[in-house]
Amino acid sequence: MSFDQAVLETCDLTISFGGHIAVNNVSCEFSRGSLTSIVGPNGAGKTTWFNLISGQLKATSGQVRLFGEDITGLGPARRSDKGLGRAFQLTNLFPNLTALENVRLAVASRHRIGHVFWQMASQRRDIADRALSYLEQVNLARRADTLVAALPHGDQRKLEVALMLALEPEVFMFDEPTAGMSVDEVPVILDLIADIKRRQNKVILLVEHKMDVVKSLSDRIVVLHNGELVADGEPSEVIASPIVQQVYLGASEQRVDDGEVASHD
Amino acid sequence: MMNQLLSGDAPRSGILTAVLLLIVISLAFGPFLFPGTRAFSTLGTICVFIIVVSAYDLMLGYTHIVSFAHTMFFGIGAYGIAMATDGMGNSFGAIASGLAGALILSLVLSLLLGLLSLRVRAIFFALVTLAVAFAFLSVVTQLYNLTGGEDGLRVRVPRELGPAFRPFDQPLPGFSVTRLITALVSDPGNPLQAFKGAIYEFRFTGRELMYYVVFFLSAGIFLFLLRLVNSPFGRVLQAIRENEFRAEALGYRTVYYRTAVVILSALLATVAGATFALINRYVNPENTLNFELMVFILLMSVIGGMGTLYGAVVGVALFTLAQNYLQDLLRWVGGYTEGIPLLAQLTGPDRWLLWFGLLFVLSVYFFPTGIVGQFRLWAGRRRRPT
Known part of the structure; x- marks a missing residue:
């Protein structure tokens, strides 16, 4: 297995509830040693995407692959066995x-x-x-x-x-790990995430709203909006990109550079 | 040693330990302490139902699976023995094949029920088990040439387990606790006489032998279950009870665990049913399959304290004693209330169910965690006074 081979992939992953498409054709790859933040306004489909990856929800179409193996049909327990770890929001x-x-x-x-x-x-x-x-x-x-x-x-x-x-796990999935925590408790968790990133060569996914946190920890940022993947790349580029400015400003009338953009899903 | 035997799960309450010791000693030396057929059948019933209710507690108290089909499996065991001895004669071979057949049938049915719990949850699962149990009851009642219908079947036990078998030549000495207490109450001035009067002799027959088989089986199964609930497997069951969704996310395939519990509980109920047939020597729908019996099992579980296992022992002992002796108590009370209007009506021996219901309501109201839960709460408060 080469170093760059994707550990986790979602291929055209889609789920719809009735007529509402919560996650729409999201394709993304994650490789070892990377920390990816997933951002997006409330209702963008971040947690739903997580649920599709860790198996709490069954995809309408598309695939989830772990180490190249299609795990779309497996339940949450089997996926956990295979190395998907999930901390709930x-x-x-x-x-x-x-x-x-x-x-x-x-x-x-x-x-x-x-x-x-x-x-x-x-x-x-x-x-x-x-x-x-x-x-x-x-x-x-x-x-x-x-x-x-x-x-x-x-x-x-x-x-x-x-x-x-x-x-x-091989894949750590943090869903807003610091939400609702007091200010002095937040660093404990952030240090821990940074520590996992430094010492273990694993995949880390992080849903987080605090932009300062996202900027300091991430190697990569993925932006979801209305269930679609709208931006994916280096943190500084993504934050500066017009679409992100538009998505976030449209959602909460706030500057994106620092502070909390939107607190909860 | 004791810690190993109890799997590190001690009663954790002084009063509870005392009550349990009292029950265990009474059961272990039962035939030597309580003369008479009625006391004997009460002791046997308690031993059998400790198996039934602790197996039920494994499902209800530890895993939160509500099933009303527990009596069905009890009945399968009982009828397995009754029908096998009816057809094959009173041999140990017949008992073995009856038990084996019953266990296989229970295994298949409980496997189906367990897998069903994959699709149907909580109250709907409970309703399905209720329907299955009723269907089974009517099948047993309808197939009267096999099962004896409403009349039931006599169980012809092997000679070694019957009253004609005498392993000892001499009668054995016994010490009647009941006679001692009666004598001490009616004539408190003469304890020596009371002690002398309490000594009796009895014949140790095959029936007593059977009783001890049931007693040791019951004790063994109870200790096995105590180990099971305190094992890593038991911890997973409690996790499923607390938050099944999370247990699944941690990597536990909960349907396997639930199915295993449903099957194990069913098999133990079947074994209990088989021993019931052998010790009671008469099996009919009313004493094995009735819905009333199912409710009694549920009550014993709740009164004793769900999810503690010890609750099963306490609940069964209390319930069975009340069921058998509350009428006597009321008859005795009735002797004093005679002539008083209303009160005399309320204390007639046939009003026992009324008083029993009242006791139940009060116990659930004041001890919502059951007797064992309440004892432990008190013990905990005493250790850490607030």
């Missing part, structure tokens, strides 16, 4: 289990021990230790025994990221 955890138990489930899935019924889960110190190390990475180790339902929102977002780390 709206926090999506196991509320009545502890933070540690949440991560432990991800580690157990990565180590394929979900079927083991004859061993006590507590006997697998290796699994618990790994889970704890991921909690440490997101600064949550001291909350290990807290029920997720009792965690503050920012901590839940961090846990969401820890779960994806624990899956050790």
Whole structure:
């Protein structure tokens, strides 16, 4: 496998709900070691595109390919097995289990021990230790025994990221990882993403609205608008391109250079 | 050692531990502590239903699968034994083939139900299981030349499991707790006499042997399930209960897990049904397949505390005792209320279901997490006083 071969591809990926085409013929390739930000106004189809890639939604037409293999027909569990990791935009955890138990489930899935019924889960110190190390990475180790339902929102977002780390995926999909976080918590997550980018030769996809974040982290920016891919390229070029100025100014009457353009989908 | 046996999932409450010990000791030494056929059948029922309800709790409490077909699998086990011994005679071979046939039928049906849960979810799945269970009930009632219809079947057990078999030459000594308590209450001044009066002798027959088979089977299955729910597999089940969508996104193919749970639970219910047939020696639609029985299983599960397994033991013991002895209690109370209008009417022995319903409503209202959940809550509060 050559270094430049695409790890993840979407080919003419389309989904329509009734008459509404949410994602329209989006073709894109992502290769190793790259961090791509996906931007676009609310309702542009960013999260829908993510859902098509990670399998929560079934495409109307087109393909998703991972390492050249067509995975369009697979469910989310199989895609996760094959290396697609996803952190959700709206926090999506196991509320009545502890933070540690949440991560432990991800580690157990990565180590394929979900079927083991004859061993006590507590006997697998290796699994618990790994889970704890991921909690440490997101600064949550001291909350290990807290029920997720009792965690503050920012901590839940961090846990969401820890779960994806624990899956050790080939493709990291962050869907607005810093949304709703307090200002001092944001750097923890951003450093973590930068760290993954630096140390692991993986594919990172990031849906993010904070333009300063996007500019500083990304190698590439993809712009979605009304379900279509309208721009794709180097961050500085894309931001300067007329279509982006038009799309964003049309959407929120704000300058695009810095600050938050639009907060939530 | 104890931690290994309980898979690290201790009762975590002093009162609960005491209650469980009381139940376990009463069951383990049952024939030596409680003379009489009625007590014997109550003990047997408790052992059998601990299997049924803990298997049900695996589905309902740990995975949030609501199924009303649990009695169907119980009935398959019971009828498997009854029909096999009816057709092949009272041999162990007949029991083995009856059980094997029942297990195969349960496996096929539960596999179909499990796969169905891929398409039909939650309340709709529950309704489908209800329909299947009713269909099965009417099939059993209609095929009367095979199943005995409404009259049911007598189960002819092998000689070794019947009253004629005596493994010991001498009668064994027993110590009747019931007689002791009655004597102590009616004549508190004479405890020595009460103690002497409580000693009795009984013959250990094949029936007692069968009881111990059921007891050890029940204990074994319970400990197995306790291990299962505390294993990595059990953790996945809880993940599915909490957030199935997320479990799937983490890479767990939830339909496999759900199907495995439905099948395992069905097979255990079948085994329980088979032991019920052997210990009760009479099988009919009412005591194995009835919808009322299904509701009772659900109640035992809820009263005891769903998703705890220990709740199954407590729920079954309490429910079965209430079902068998609430009438006696009311008859006793009725002795004092005689002549008082209304009260006398309310405390008649045939009003037991009214009181039972009231007990149920109160227990659900005050203990929404079941008896076990409530005990643990209290124990937790005591450990960390606020």
